[in-house]
Amino acid sequence: MLTAKDLNKYREIIMRAMEGMGRDDIGIGEVSEKEHGVLAVEFSRGTHSSIETVSTDALQDRVQTNQAILRAIGAFSKTLARSHD
Numbered sequence: 001m002l003t004a005k006d007l008n009k010y011r012e013i014i015m016r017a018m019e020g021m022g023r024d025d026i027g028i029g030e031v032s033e034k035e036h037g038v039l040a041v042e043f044s045r046g047t048h049s050s051i052e053t054v055s056t057d058a059l060q061d062r063v064q065t066n067q068a069i070l071r072a073i074g075a076f077s078k079t080l081a082r083s084h085d
Contacts, residue, residue, distance in 0.1 A: 002033045002056075010039055013059050017069045026073065043076040050079040 002010075011031040018026065029042030029049060039054045052075050058068035 007031050007033065007039075010056065010059055011041075013065060014041060014054070014069060017062075017065045021066065021069070023073065026076065041072060043072065045076075045080065048080055048083055050076050052076055 008031075011028060014031065015028050018024070018028065025045060027044040029044055030040075031042070032040045034040040034053055037056050039056060040051050041054050042049055042051050044050075052072040054068050054072050058064045
């Protein structure tokens with residue numbers, strides 16, 4: 001089980017990756033452990049939010065982190081698009 005310190009570390013990694021991609025239009029809310037090795041990350045834009053999953057293994061180096069965050073942003077964007085239909 002991840003500690004609050006671990007979760008905060010992962011949140012910081014995700015936030016840095018988002019900043020590096022220039023994605024200041026999407027906020028990062030709560031980060032929690034969904035299951036062993038998988039985080040539940042709350043992404044938000046305006047009044048919309050969604051929980052997307054991110055593997056902790058994918059957050060070990062910059063390239064994998066960016067790929068994992070891009071996948072999560074893609075899923076979040078699809079959720080947003082469906083909410084506007």
